[in-house]
Amino acid sequence: MKIEWIPLSIVAARLAQAHHTGTMEGNGNGLDMRARAKALLKTGCDLGASDIDIRRLAGHAVIEMHIDGTVREYDEITTDYADKLINALYMLTKQQYRPKQSQDGSIAGRDLMGTGLVNVRIARTPIAPVDADAQWLNMRLQAGVQKVPAVDALKGLKRVEPPPGKLDLVSSGWTEKQAELLQTFVLNATGTVIFTGPPGSGKTHVLHRLSEHIARTRPGQRQAFIEQPVETILPHAPQLNILDTLTAKRRRSLCAQNPPRSAYGRQHSGLGEIRDPLVATTWLSAAETGMLMMSTMHTAHPFLAIPRLRDMDPDRLALPIICDPAIICGLVGQRLVPILCDHCALPWDQNDPRLTQIMRNAILTWQRPDWRASDIRRLGPGCPHCAWKGTVRRQVVAEVVDPDETLMADFIQYGPTLARHRYHTRSNADTTMLEKGMGLVFQGRMDPFDVPLKIERIRAWDFLQRERERALKGLETTPLMERGH
Numbered sequence: 001m002k003i004e005w006i007p008l009s010i011v012a013a014r015l016a017q018a019h020h021t022g023t024m025e026g027n028g029n030g031l032d033m034r035a036r037a038k039a040l041l042k043t044g045c046d047l048g049a050s051d052i053d054i055r056r057l058a059g060h061a062v063i064e065m066h067i068d069g070t071v072r073e074y075d076e077i078t079t080d081y082a083d084k085l086i087n088a089l090y091m092l093t094k095q096q097y098r099p100k101q102s103q104d105g106s107i108a109g110r111d112l113m114g115t116g117l118v119n120v121r122i123a124r125t126p127i128a129p130v131d132a133d134a135q136w137l138n139m140r141l142q143a144g145v146q147k148v149p150a151v152d153a154l155k156g157l158k159r160v161e162p163p164p165g166k167l168d169l170v171s172s173g174w175t176e177k178q179a180e181l182l183q184t185f186v187l188n189a190t191g192t193v194i195f196t197g198p199p200g201s202g203k204t205h206v207l208h209r210l211s212e213h214i215a216r217t218r219p220g221q222r223q224a225f226i227e228q229p230v231e232t233i234l235p236h237a238p239q240l241n242i243l244d245t246l247t248a249k250r251r252r253s254l255c256a257q258n259p260p261r262s263a264y265g266r267q268h269s270g271l272g273e274i275r276d277p278l279v280a281t282t283w284l285s286a287a288e289t290g291m292l293m294m295s296t297m298h299t300a301h302p303f304l305a306i307p308r309l310r311d312m313d314p315d316r317l318a319l320p321i322i323c324d325p326a327i328i329c330g331l332v333g334q335r336l337v338p339i340l341c342d343h344c345a346l347p348w349d350q351n352d353p354r355l356t357q358i359m360r361n362a363i364l365t366w367q368r369p370d371w372r373a374s375d376i377r378r379l380g381p382g383c384p385h386c387a388w389k390g391t392v393r394r395q396v397v398a399e400v401v402d403p404d405e406t407l408m409a410d411f412i413q414y415g416p417t418l419a420r421h422r423y424h425t426r427s428n429a430d431t432t433m434l435e436k437g438m439g440l441v442f443q444g445r446m447d448p449f450d451v452p453l454k455i456e457r458i459r460a461w462d463f464l465q466r467e468r469e470r471a472l473k474g475l476e477t478t479p480l481m482e483r484g485h
Protein backbone atom coordinates (compact mmCIF):
# COMPACT_ATOMS: atom_id res chain seq x y z
CA MET A 1 0.00 0.00 0.00
CA LYS A 2 1.28 3.44 -0.87
CA ILE A 3 0.25 6.56 1.01
CA GLU A 4 0.25 9.82 -0.88
CA TRP A 5 0.21 13.02 1.19
CA ILE A 6 -1.51 15.93 -0.57
CA PRO A 7 -2.98 19.23 0.61
CA LEU A 8 -6.64 19.22 1.64
CA SER A 9 -7.39 21.82 -1.05
CA ILE A 10 -6.50 19.27 -3.74
CA VAL A 11 -8.74 16.68 -2.11
CA ALA A 12 -11.60 19.19 -2.15
CA ALA A 13 -10.93 20.06 -5.78
CA ARG A 14 -10.90 16.37 -6.76
CA LEU A 15 -14.13 15.80 -4.91
CA ALA A 16 -15.71 18.74 -6.70
CA GLN A 17 -14.48 17.41 -10.02
CA ALA A 18 -15.79 13.95 -9.23
CA HIS A 19 -19.22 15.43 -8.71
CA HIS A 20 -19.13 17.22 -12.03
CA THR A 21 -18.04 14.18 -13.96
CA GLY A 22 -19.70 11.47 -11.92
CA THR A 23 -23.27 10.36 -11.48
CA MET A 24 -24.43 13.84 -10.67
CA GLU A 25 -23.35 15.48 -13.88
CA GLY A 26 -24.49 19.00 -14.63
CA ASN A 27 -23.76 22.63 -14.04
CA GLY A 28 -25.38 23.00 -10.62
CA ASN A 29 -28.11 25.47 -11.52
CA GLY A 30 -31.40 25.58 -9.60
CA LEU A 31 -33.47 23.27 -11.80
CA ASP A 32 -30.68 20.77 -12.07
CA MET A 33 -30.08 20.77 -8.30
CA ARG A 34 -33.77 20.16 -7.79
CA ALA A 35 -33.49 17.04 -9.94
CA ARG A 36 -30.45 15.93 -7.97
CA ALA A 37 -32.23 16.46 -4.66
CA LYS A 38 -35.07 14.27 -5.92
CA ALA A 39 -32.54 11.71 -7.18
CA LEU A 40 -31.07 11.55 -3.67
CA LEU A 41 -34.52 10.95 -2.18
CA LYS A 42 -35.18 8.22 -4.75
CA THR A 43 -31.85 6.58 -3.86
CA GLY A 44 -32.84 6.63 -0.19
CA CYS A 45 -36.15 4.97 -1.07
CA ASP A 46 -34.45 2.36 -3.29
CA LEU A 47 -32.01 1.51 -0.50
CA GLY A 48 -34.84 1.09 2.01
CA ALA A 49 -33.43 3.90 4.17
CA SER A 50 -35.59 5.30 6.95
CA ASP A 51 -33.61 8.54 7.07
CA ILE A 52 -31.09 10.47 5.06
CA ASP A 53 -28.72 12.77 6.91
CA ILE A 54 -26.59 15.47 5.37
CA ARG A 55 -23.87 16.58 7.74
CA ARG A 56 -22.24 19.68 6.35
CA LEU A 57 -19.11 20.27 8.42
CA ALA A 58 -16.35 22.88 8.21
CA GLY A 59 -14.25 21.42 5.37
CA HIS A 60 -16.40 18.72 3.81
CA ALA A 61 -19.84 17.15 4.04
CA VAL A 62 -21.23 13.62 4.20
CA ILE A 63 -24.49 12.07 3.12
CA GLU A 64 -25.55 9.23 5.39
CA MET A 65 -28.35 6.69 5.12
CA HIS A 66 -30.06 5.05 8.10
CA ILE A 67 -30.60 1.44 7.13
CA ASP A 68 -32.15 -0.99 9.61
CA GLY A 69 -31.32 1.49 12.36
CA THR A 70 -27.64 1.77 11.49
CA VAL A 71 -26.08 4.86 9.96
CA ARG A 72 -24.00 4.17 6.86
CA GLU A 73 -22.01 6.58 4.79
CA TYR A 74 -23.40 7.03 1.29
CA ASP A 75 -21.21 9.77 -0.13
CA GLU A 76 -18.69 12.44 0.74
CA ILE A 77 -19.33 15.77 -0.95
CA THR A 78 -17.92 19.29 -0.91
CA THR A 79 -19.42 21.95 1.34
CA ASP A 80 -20.32 23.96 -1.76
CA TYR A 81 -22.27 21.06 -3.22
CA ALA A 82 -23.91 20.35 0.15
CA ASP A 83 -25.10 23.96 0.40
CA LYS A 84 -26.67 23.78 -3.06
CA LEU A 85 -28.28 20.45 -2.28
CA ILE A 86 -29.74 21.68 1.01
CA ASN A 87 -31.00 24.80 -0.72
CA ALA A 88 -32.69 22.66 -3.39
CA LEU A 89 -34.33 20.48 -0.72
CA TYR A 90 -35.77 23.60 0.93
CA MET A 91 -37.09 24.71 -2.46
CA LEU A 92 -39.02 21.43 -2.51
CA THR A 93 -40.51 22.32 0.90
CA LYS A 94 -41.52 25.74 -0.58
CA GLN A 95 -39.36 27.52 1.99
CA GLN A 96 -36.42 29.84 1.78
CA TYR A 97 -33.25 28.16 3.10
CA ARG A 98 -32.04 30.11 6.15
CA PRO A 99 -28.66 28.62 7.10
CA LYS A 100 -28.36 30.48 10.41
CA GLN A 101 -31.65 29.15 11.77
CA SER A 102 -33.11 25.79 12.66
CA GLN A 103 -35.76 24.94 10.11
CA ASP A 104 -38.32 22.14 9.84
CA GLY A 105 -40.42 21.30 6.84
CA SER A 106 -41.91 18.58 4.73
CA ILE A 107 -42.02 17.49 1.12
CA ALA A 108 -45.13 15.80 -0.16
CA GLY A 109 -47.35 15.22 -3.17
CA ARG A 110 -46.18 16.07 -6.67
CA ASP A 111 -42.75 17.18 -5.50
CA LEU A 112 -42.00 13.56 -4.63
CA MET A 113 -43.21 12.11 -7.92
CA GLY A 114 -40.88 9.44 -9.20
CA THR A 115 -39.05 9.00 -5.90
CA GLY A 116 -41.26 6.21 -4.51
CA LEU A 117 -41.84 8.27 -1.37
CA VAL A 118 -45.13 9.68 -0.10
CA ASN A 119 -43.76 12.02 2.54
CA VAL A 120 -40.44 13.43 3.69
CA ARG A 121 -40.05 15.32 6.96
CA ILE A 122 -37.03 17.58 7.12
CA ALA A 123 -35.36 18.92 10.23
CA ARG A 124 -32.21 20.97 10.01
CA THR A 125 -30.18 22.82 12.54
CA PRO A 126 -26.85 24.65 12.58
CA ILE A 127 -24.21 22.63 14.41
CA ALA A 128 -20.69 23.32 15.61
CA PRO A 129 -18.62 24.96 14.24
CA VAL A 130 -21.40 27.49 13.65
CA ASP A 131 -19.06 30.14 12.23
CA ALA A 132 -18.22 27.71 9.39
CA ASP A 133 -21.96 27.34 8.60
CA ALA A 134 -21.97 23.69 9.67
CA GLN A 135 -25.40 22.07 9.34
CA TRP A 136 -27.10 18.84 10.24
CA LEU A 137 -30.06 17.99 8.06
CA ASN A 138 -32.18 14.95 8.80
CA MET A 139 -34.85 13.65 6.40
CA ARG A 140 -37.32 11.07 7.61
CA LEU A 141 -38.53 9.11 4.58
CA GLN A 142 -41.96 7.59 4.28
CA ALA A 143 -42.08 5.17 1.38
CA GLY A 144 -45.24 4.31 -0.54
CA VAL A 145 -44.31 0.64 -0.67
CA GLN A 146 -41.48 -0.65 1.51
CA LYS A 147 -38.74 -1.76 -0.83
CA VAL A 148 -36.36 -4.63 -0.37
CA PRO A 149 -33.08 -3.10 -1.50
CA ALA A 150 -30.82 -4.87 -3.96
CA VAL A 151 -27.82 -6.39 -2.19
CA ASP A 152 -25.47 -4.79 -4.72
CA ALA A 153 -26.81 -1.32 -3.97
CA LEU A 154 -26.11 -1.69 -0.25
CA LYS A 155 -22.56 -2.83 -0.97
CA GLY A 156 -21.67 0.72 -1.99
CA LEU A 157 -22.46 2.08 1.47
CA LYS A 158 -19.52 2.46 3.81
CA ARG A 159 -19.41 1.68 7.49
CA VAL A 160 -19.02 4.81 9.57
CA GLU A 161 -15.39 5.09 10.66
CA PRO A 162 -15.03 4.71 14.45
CA PRO A 163 -12.95 7.31 16.33
CA PRO A 164 -9.36 6.19 17.04
CA GLY A 165 -7.93 5.34 20.46
CA LYS A 166 -9.50 3.65 23.43
CA LEU A 167 -11.41 4.74 26.50
CA ASP A 168 -9.11 5.84 29.30
CA LEU A 169 -10.77 7.34 32.35
CA VAL A 170 -8.37 5.99 34.96
CA SER A 171 -5.52 8.33 34.04
CA SER A 172 -7.66 11.35 34.89
CA GLY A 173 -8.54 10.00 38.33
CA TRP A 174 -11.57 7.72 37.89
CA THR A 175 -11.21 4.37 39.66
CA GLU A 176 -11.23 1.12 37.65
CA LYS A 177 -14.57 0.24 39.20
CA GLN A 178 -16.06 3.63 38.27
CA ALA A 179 -14.82 3.34 34.68
CA GLU A 180 -16.35 -0.12 34.50
CA LEU A 181 -19.71 1.12 35.82
CA LEU A 182 -19.80 4.11 33.44
CA GLN A 183 -19.21 1.78 30.48
CA THR A 184 -21.97 -0.48 31.77
CA PHE A 185 -24.35 2.49 31.96
CA VAL A 186 -23.78 3.51 28.34
CA LEU A 187 -24.24 -0.05 27.09
CA ASN A 188 -27.87 0.21 28.18
CA ALA A 189 -30.55 0.55 25.54
CA THR A 190 -32.43 3.15 27.51
CA GLY A 191 -32.06 5.42 30.48
CA THR A 192 -30.22 8.58 31.31
CA VAL A 193 -26.85 8.95 32.95
CA ILE A 194 -26.85 12.21 34.92
CA PHE A 195 -23.51 13.86 35.60
CA THR A 196 -23.57 16.36 38.46
CA GLY A 197 -21.00 18.86 39.62
CA PRO A 198 -20.17 22.55 39.51
CA PRO A 199 -19.06 24.25 36.26
CA GLY A 200 -15.50 23.31 35.39
CA SER A 201 -15.60 19.90 37.06
CA GLY A 202 -14.94 18.08 33.78
CA LYS A 203 -18.47 16.81 33.10
CA THR A 204 -18.37 17.55 29.37
CA HIS A 205 -14.97 15.91 29.08
CA VAL A 206 -16.18 12.57 30.42
CA LEU A 207 -19.41 12.82 28.39
CA HIS A 208 -17.36 13.21 25.22
CA ARG A 209 -15.01 10.34 26.09
CA LEU A 210 -18.00 8.05 26.71
CA SER A 211 -19.62 9.22 23.48
CA GLU A 212 -16.44 8.29 21.59
CA HIS A 213 -16.52 4.93 23.32
CA ILE A 214 -20.09 4.37 22.09
CA ALA A 215 -19.05 5.44 18.58
CA ARG A 216 -16.10 3.02 18.71
CA THR A 217 -18.12 0.06 19.90
CA ARG A 218 -21.20 0.82 17.78
CA PRO A 219 -20.04 3.02 14.91
CA GLY A 220 -23.37 3.07 13.05
CA GLN A 221 -25.32 4.78 15.81
CA ARG A 222 -26.36 8.37 15.53
CA GLN A 223 -25.42 10.44 18.54
CA ALA A 224 -26.20 14.09 19.02
CA PHE A 225 -25.07 16.63 21.57
CA ILE A 226 -26.73 19.77 22.79
CA GLU A 227 -24.17 21.93 24.51
CA GLN A 228 -23.83 25.38 25.92
CA PRO A 229 -21.55 26.40 24.45
CA VAL A 230 -19.77 23.83 22.29
CA GLU A 231 -16.11 23.90 23.30
CA THR A 232 -14.47 20.97 21.55
CA ILE A 233 -15.57 19.54 18.24
CA LEU A 234 -16.48 15.86 18.09
CA PRO A 235 -16.08 14.53 14.54
CA HIS A 236 -18.47 11.63 15.11
CA ALA A 237 -21.53 13.42 16.53
CA PRO A 238 -23.42 16.57 15.53
CA GLN A 239 -23.22 19.18 18.28
CA LEU A 240 -25.91 21.76 18.66
CA ASN A 241 -25.01 24.94 20.42
CA ILE A 242 -27.90 25.80 22.68
CA LEU A 243 -26.84 29.44 23.07
CA ASP A 244 -27.35 30.48 19.48
CA THR A 245 -29.40 27.83 17.78
CA LEU A 246 -31.65 26.10 20.14
CA THR A 247 -34.80 26.85 22.04
CA ALA A 248 -36.40 24.31 24.31
CA LYS A 249 -39.04 23.81 21.62
CA ARG A 250 -36.31 22.96 19.18
CA ARG A 251 -34.76 20.54 21.63
CA ARG A 252 -38.13 18.86 21.95
CA SER A 253 -38.40 18.43 18.21
CA LEU A 254 -34.85 17.04 18.05
CA CYS A 255 -35.79 14.35 20.53
CA ALA A 256 -39.06 13.67 18.75
CA GLN A 257 -37.30 13.21 15.44
CA ASN A 258 -34.94 10.61 16.68
CA PRO A 259 -36.96 7.93 18.42
CA PRO A 260 -35.31 4.54 18.34
CA ARG A 261 -36.67 2.24 15.70
CA SER A 262 -35.03 -1.08 16.34
CA ALA A 263 -32.72 -2.83 18.71
CA TYR A 264 -29.85 -2.10 16.33
CA GLY A 265 -30.59 1.53 15.89
CA ARG A 266 -30.65 2.92 19.36
CA GLN A 267 -30.12 6.62 19.38
CA HIS A 268 -27.92 8.36 21.88
CA SER A 269 -28.14 11.94 22.89
CA GLY A 270 -26.21 14.19 25.17
CA LEU A 271 -29.00 16.45 26.29
CA GLY A 272 -26.85 19.18 27.76
CA GLU A 273 -27.97 20.54 31.05
CA ILE A 274 -31.43 19.89 32.46
CA ARG A 275 -32.17 23.20 34.10
CA ASP A 276 -35.77 24.17 33.51
CA PRO A 277 -39.18 22.44 33.62
CA LEU A 278 -39.64 22.41 29.84
CA VAL A 279 -36.31 20.70 29.24
CA ALA A 280 -37.01 18.32 32.11
CA THR A 281 -40.38 17.20 30.75
CA THR A 282 -38.88 16.98 27.24
CA TRP A 283 -36.17 14.79 28.71
CA LEU A 284 -38.75 12.52 30.34
CA SER A 285 -40.69 12.08 27.08
CA ALA A 286 -37.49 11.11 25.29
CA ALA A 287 -36.47 8.81 28.12
CA GLU A 288 -39.88 7.13 28.13
CA THR A 289 -39.66 6.40 24.39
CA GLY A 290 -36.44 4.52 25.09
CA MET A 291 -33.37 6.60 24.33
CA LEU A 292 -30.02 6.41 26.00
CA MET A 293 -29.04 9.90 27.11
CA MET A 294 -26.32 11.60 29.06
CA SER A 295 -27.08 14.85 30.74
CA THR A 296 -25.60 17.26 33.26
CA MET A 297 -27.02 19.02 36.29
CA HIS A 298 -25.59 21.34 38.90
CA THR A 299 -26.19 19.65 42.24
CA ALA A 300 -23.93 19.22 45.25
CA HIS A 301 -23.97 15.43 45.06
CA PRO A 302 -25.42 12.88 42.62
CA PHE A 303 -28.37 11.84 44.80
CA LEU A 304 -29.72 15.41 44.71
CA ALA A 305 -30.36 15.13 40.96
CA ILE A 306 -33.53 13.15 41.76
CA PRO A 307 -35.29 15.74 43.99
CA ARG A 308 -34.04 18.53 41.69
CA LEU A 309 -35.76 16.88 38.74
CA ARG A 310 -38.94 16.27 40.73
CA ASP A 311 -39.09 19.91 41.84
CA MET A 312 -39.08 21.08 38.23
CA ASP A 313 -42.54 19.56 37.71
CA PRO A 314 -43.84 17.75 40.80
CA ASP A 315 -46.77 16.18 38.92
CA ARG A 316 -45.19 15.06 35.70
CA LEU A 317 -41.82 14.25 37.31
CA ALA A 318 -43.10 12.68 40.54
CA LEU A 319 -40.68 10.32 42.27
CA PRO A 320 -42.65 7.15 41.40
CA ILE A 321 -42.32 8.10 37.70
CA ILE A 322 -38.67 9.10 37.52
CA CYS A 323 -37.31 6.64 40.09
CA ASP A 324 -37.12 3.87 37.55
CA PRO A 325 -33.78 2.30 36.54
CA ALA A 326 -35.01 2.28 32.93
CA ILE A 327 -35.44 6.07 33.09
CA ILE A 328 -32.35 6.97 35.14
CA CYS A 329 -29.59 4.41 34.71
CA GLY A 330 -26.64 6.20 36.30
CA LEU A 331 -25.94 9.03 38.77
CA VAL A 332 -22.49 10.55 38.82
CA GLY A 333 -20.95 13.28 40.96
CA GLN A 334 -17.58 14.70 40.04
CA ARG A 335 -15.05 17.34 40.99
CA LEU A 336 -11.62 18.35 39.81
CA VAL A 337 -9.23 18.73 42.73
CA PRO A 338 -5.68 20.18 42.75
CA ILE A 339 -2.87 17.72 43.52
CA LEU A 340 0.06 19.01 45.58
CA CYS A 341 3.57 19.18 44.21
CA ASP A 342 5.62 16.38 45.81
CA HIS A 343 8.71 18.55 45.89
CA CYS A 344 7.51 21.63 47.72
CA ALA A 345 4.39 20.63 49.73
CA LEU A 346 4.77 21.45 53.44
CA PRO A 347 3.77 19.31 56.44
CA TRP A 348 0.30 20.23 57.70
CA ASP A 349 0.10 21.95 61.04
CA GLN A 350 -2.76 20.81 63.31
CA ASN A 351 -3.19 24.48 64.28
CA ASP A 352 -3.52 25.52 60.60
CA PRO A 353 -4.70 29.14 60.93
CA ARG A 354 -6.54 28.98 57.58
CA LEU A 355 -9.10 26.55 59.06
CA THR A 356 -11.56 26.91 61.92
CA GLN A 357 -11.36 24.81 65.09
CA ILE A 358 -14.46 22.89 63.95
CA MET A 359 -12.76 21.99 60.66
CA ARG A 360 -9.46 21.00 62.31
CA ASN A 361 -11.30 18.75 64.76
CA ALA A 362 -13.34 17.20 61.95
CA ILE A 363 -10.17 16.41 59.98
CA LEU A 364 -8.64 14.61 62.95
CA THR A 365 -11.72 12.34 63.32
CA TRP A 366 -10.77 10.76 59.96
CA GLN A 367 -7.54 9.29 61.42
CA ARG A 368 -7.18 5.51 61.25
CA PRO A 369 -4.21 3.18 61.71
CA ASP A 370 -3.19 3.80 58.07
CA TRP A 371 -4.48 7.39 57.86
CA ARG A 372 -2.11 9.42 60.04
CA ALA A 373 -2.40 13.18 60.58
CA SER A 374 1.40 13.40 60.29
CA ASP A 375 1.14 12.44 56.58
CA ILE A 376 -1.11 15.42 55.75
CA ARG A 377 0.53 18.19 53.74
CA ARG A 378 -0.43 21.67 52.65
CA LEU A 379 0.33 23.90 49.69
CA GLY A 380 4.01 24.80 49.54
CA PRO A 381 5.78 27.91 48.25
CA GLY A 382 6.24 26.53 44.71
CA CYS A 383 9.39 25.25 43.02
CA PRO A 384 10.76 24.57 39.52
CA HIS A 385 8.94 21.18 39.47
CA CYS A 386 5.49 22.78 39.67
CA ALA A 387 6.24 26.00 37.78
CA TRP A 388 5.93 27.78 41.14
CA LYS A 389 2.26 26.89 41.51
CA GLY A 390 2.55 24.47 44.41
CA THR A 391 0.20 22.06 42.62
CA VAL A 392 1.01 19.87 39.63
CA ARG A 393 -2.32 18.93 38.07
CA ARG A 394 -6.00 18.46 38.74
CA GLN A 395 -7.54 15.07 39.22
CA VAL A 396 -11.10 13.78 39.10
CA VAL A 397 -12.69 12.88 42.43
CA ALA A 398 -16.02 11.22 41.70
CA GLU A 399 -18.81 9.08 42.98
CA VAL A 400 -20.61 6.74 40.60
CA VAL A 401 -23.98 5.51 41.82
CA ASP A 402 -25.76 2.56 40.28
CA PRO A 403 -29.46 3.36 40.75
CA ASP A 404 -30.90 -0.13 41.10
CA GLU A 405 -34.44 -1.10 42.15
CA THR A 406 -33.55 -0.97 45.85
CA LEU A 407 -32.15 2.55 45.71
CA MET A 408 -35.08 3.76 43.60
CA ALA A 409 -37.57 2.23 46.05
CA ASP A 410 -35.69 3.96 48.89
CA PHE A 411 -35.97 7.33 47.10
CA ILE A 412 -39.74 6.90 46.93
CA GLN A 413 -40.19 5.52 50.44
CA TYR A 414 -37.63 7.50 52.45
CA GLY A 415 -36.72 10.53 50.34
CA PRO A 416 -33.31 11.44 48.91
CA THR A 417 -31.37 12.02 52.17
CA LEU A 418 -32.19 8.72 53.83
CA ALA A 419 -31.92 6.90 50.49
CA ARG A 420 -28.41 8.29 50.12
CA HIS A 421 -27.31 7.25 53.62
CA ARG A 422 -28.84 3.82 53.27
CA TYR A 423 -27.06 3.34 49.94
CA HIS A 424 -23.73 4.20 51.55
CA THR A 425 -24.11 1.46 54.17
CA ARG A 426 -23.86 -1.12 51.37
CA SER A 427 -20.49 -2.85 51.37
CA ASN A 428 -20.15 -2.61 47.57
CA ALA A 429 -21.25 1.06 47.22
CA ASP A 430 -18.79 3.54 45.76
CA THR A 431 -17.42 5.84 48.47
CA THR A 432 -18.51 9.49 48.59
CA MET A 433 -16.46 12.30 47.07
CA LEU A 434 -15.69 13.53 50.60
CA GLU A 435 -14.36 10.09 51.58
CA LYS A 436 -12.14 9.98 48.47
CA GLY A 437 -10.99 13.56 49.08
CA MET A 438 -10.06 12.76 52.67
CA GLY A 439 -8.14 9.75 51.35
CA LEU A 440 -6.08 12.14 49.19
CA VAL A 441 -5.60 14.43 52.21
CA PHE A 442 -4.21 11.60 54.36
CA GLN A 443 -1.92 10.55 51.49
CA GLY A 444 -0.48 14.07 51.55
CA ARG A 445 -1.64 14.67 47.98
CA MET A 446 -4.41 17.21 48.61
CA ASP A 447 -4.37 20.23 50.91
CA PRO A 448 -7.24 19.84 53.46
CA PHE A 449 -7.95 23.56 52.94
CA ASP A 450 -9.14 22.68 49.40
CA VAL A 451 -11.65 20.02 50.54
CA PRO A 452 -14.53 22.36 51.49
CA LEU A 453 -13.80 24.57 48.47
CA LYS A 454 -13.58 21.81 45.88
CA ILE A 455 -15.63 18.95 47.32
CA GLU A 456 -17.84 19.70 50.32
CA ARG A 457 -17.73 20.64 53.98
CA ILE A 458 -15.60 18.29 56.08
CA ARG A 459 -17.93 16.54 58.50
CA ALA A 460 -16.63 14.46 61.37
CA TRP A 461 -16.21 10.83 60.37
CA ASP A 462 -18.22 9.48 63.33
CA PHE A 463 -21.02 11.97 62.61
CA LEU A 464 -21.39 10.54 59.08
CA GLN A 465 -21.41 6.97 60.44
CA ARG A 466 -24.14 7.87 62.93
CA GLU A 467 -26.26 9.42 60.17
CA ARG A 468 -26.02 6.21 58.17
CA GLU A 469 -26.87 4.04 61.15
CA ARG A 470 -29.93 6.17 61.83
CA ALA A 471 -31.02 5.89 58.20
CA LEU A 472 -30.77 2.11 58.38
CA LYS A 473 -32.67 1.96 61.66
CA GLY A 474 -35.42 3.99 60.06
CA LEU A 475 -36.36 0.79 58.28
CA GLU A 476 -35.63 -1.77 60.96
CA THR A 477 -37.21 -0.28 64.06
CA THR A 478 -40.08 1.94 62.89
CA PRO A 479 -43.13 -0.05 61.78
CA LEU A 480 -44.67 1.20 58.53
CA MET A 481 -47.86 2.37 60.30
CA GLU A 482 -45.98 4.74 62.60
CA ARG A 483 -44.43 6.51 59.61
CA GLY A 484 -47.89 7.39 58.42
CA HIS A 485 -48.10 5.00 55.47
Ligand SMILES: [Zn+2]
Nearest residue numbers: 341344383386
Ligand atom coordinates in the same frame (compact mmCIF):
# COMPACT_ATOMS: atom_id res chain seq x y z
ZN1 LIG B 1 6.68 22.42 43.67
